[in-house]
Amino acid sequence: MEILYNSKGYPLMMTSNFIYGETTGAPSADELKRKNILMPYDMQNITYIDVDGYQVSPWGESNDFPQLAAKEIEGASVLNTGLKFLRNLTLGQGIYPCIVEGYDDNGNEVLKPIEDAKVKSFVASRMVRRYMEKVLRDYLKFGNGAVHFVPGMNGEIIGLNPVNALWRRYTKFGNISESKCLVSGYWPDTPSSGQYQVLDVLSEYDPDMHADILNFLGKMKNGFIFPIRDSWSNNDLYGMPIWWPAYVLGWVEIAHLIPAFLKKAYRNQVTWKWHVQIPYSYWEKKYPEQDYTPEQRKIEIQKFMDKTEQNLCGLENAEKPIFSNYAVNEMNGRIEEEWKITPLANKYQGSDNLPISAAANSEILFALMVNPNVLGAGMPGGTYAGNQGGSNIREAFLVNIANSWIDRQNILDPLELFIRMNGLPDCQLRFRNTILVTLDSGSGTKRTLS
Template sequence: MDILYNSEGVPLMMSSDTAFYDTKVDRTASDERRRVLFPYDDTRHDYIVVGEERVLAWGRDNLFPTKAAEIVRTTTVLNTGLRFLRNLTMGQGIFACRVKGYNDKGDEILEPIDDNNIQRFVSSRIVRRYMEKTLRDFLKVGCSAVQLVPNAAGNSIIGLNTINSEHFRFTEPSDALGSQNCVVSGSWDLSPSSYTVLPLLNDYSPENHAELLRFMGKLKQGMVYPVRDSWSNDDIYGEPIWWPAYVAGWVDIAHLVPQFLKKAYKNQTTWKWHVQIPYSYWDKKFPAADFKNNPELRKAAINKYMDEIERNLLGAQNAEKPIFTNYAVNEMNGRIEEEWKITPLSNKYSAGQENLVTSAAANSEILFALMVNPNVLGAGMPGGSYAGNQGGSNIREAFLVNIANSWIDRQNLLDPLQLYLQLNGVPDDVQLRYRNTILTTLDTGAGTSHQLS
């Protein structure tokens, strides 16, 4: 409690000693925040000389993967939406088979491979780890680099290792065929002193490029298979699927709304009580004559007393604060009285619901950018422009659409695995397919069914 006294020790004005506001003004424009990641001309790349390699910078300061991962990590719906896409794309794993033909509906007739070594490989932790980490970088930053690890003799491939996107960069094309290398280092925030250079397989025909490297005896050092989406027209790194939602500002809004609500609930000045105290009260409660030798003791006694009164009137977490004033004459009858007047005050703050609607709209816009129907994640809004039916049929249909849209991403994910099998002598007719769990209605007698794709 902070009390203002006059020269005679009479309290004049009182205020709570609890801070009402804790607001930090961010003076950085939103455009400047967006520039941190990519320059406006996204087709232009700066170069970093590493040994004999001219490495193409990945975003401004060459730190896009690190900063993009931080944005995803700190944005609830973006982190959850990308994790959903990763799990959906992986399905329930893969299996090896041969395509024996097609039925009258155009569906493939699949025959399982009876080679235990192949089936053991596709269901192994190596493949599961490869798929999980490759999708992580593909979805978060738009590009992933898969190292095909050879044996000591360099005549076969024994493993797949997804290089963390924070550690690899690509060089500029060195010839008309677009030949590139992948430089791996753990210190891209500085000038790398320790690094490894691996050949990057050509996008046009990675299979023929790998065979050429084997013919030239360069398979021993391994090679890198890039996994990226060409939609952005950036042939080097690509862009993540969520990037348009960030540029448009929806990711910023998704951050700002909870920050605002947190500060509002923590620091809003919700005046709950108006307490009016007559001046004559202090003369009887703490007579000035009792403290004539030390007026400061009277002030301390009044402070302690008012702190106790305030604590009795505060709400949970000090959110509902009283305001204290003094008066000398009753305004109704002109008489001097000593009664305290405690009047409840109405709370005029009502912006919470509007902010929640804004937050829900930002969440929906981010999920739209990911091509995820918000209803699948239970994010449908009860009314307005983003209203949607969250019934079972709507969720099932949205889930099926997501699976259909994941086809191209799944094929991009399978390409390094197909090359792995090819380089190890597995026949070309051996194909890889996904297992899916499909939601069904209760009238089918089961909650789910399993399909192959």
């Protein structure tokens, strides 16, 4: 017998030459468990991680949220593609140094290009491109990014190095001047002495002033961290990624499981004879989480279902009865934990799950504020139907660009600080955009600045 499990070790679907089975219902307190992965429910009693006297705030209940989130993103194609689309859209076609000379009659900025060779070289450099691409990746995937201002021999800032979210944690929120970032390749495990680097973290209130204070006090030996956070969640340290509600509600798991479900379904549909439905509550009581790890639960369930299959199938078991127990809820008189075994008269229609899969994909894109039509994910009919015409795609694309303004400003702040600290000419940075237009305008695209 072959069994498909979820990440908690509960069986989702069981197939053999004679039986097709699936678990029905939903695990108890499933939403609460999902929420706790990002941050413990009891915010007043967080257990901080002591690293040589530094009180580090755990990122998630087990301090492994970015590791778990990266795995979820990799396992859901629409979520992965949607996040990459947002990253590419936010970056546009790169940045452009200029001076705002005024505004025209329509309120648009009148921009004058910066001709200084050092500024132009810096803006077009690989260092800037690498910084924006990597920091925006973490910003969208995990709710925050960070860049290390790298010092030179004389204490001046000579480079920008994005710090991977997997390998950094912040000390608990408190005195701004004492905030630290611990960078270590050992996270989420607690690093020992000599296995981490401690860096000052700039204040979000006025990072430019804080950088000047660190420079005045001679604390630029190791540089500092400039955090780039999405503040929507009110979590002042780590934030919440934009896609998180879609995961809490189960849409990400649905989008991940349905392809695996259908793969097994189509592989076994010719030989299915029985459909066995087993409620989640049965597994929760038979193999409770406090007594079994997910791997142990998989082993015990596999043994149990193999015995069940042997009792149901084969010539020697023809017309042999099977006995099972069930419970009656005293509150409402309903039967619970009851197994249902029914013969399959018709072949399983795996296509029945495709509308659910499409709905899950749409819900994930809605959480990302991406119109599904932009990615060709609009459905031809039903609840999520939409016009996939060119005008609809163009308008959705323009809305995405308009919504990217605050994210763009967040990732430009460190660049403007770097320019000022290195004595380069004062300037402002704007993004180049490629805008889709109608063919009757003479071309398919046009370039704009924002």
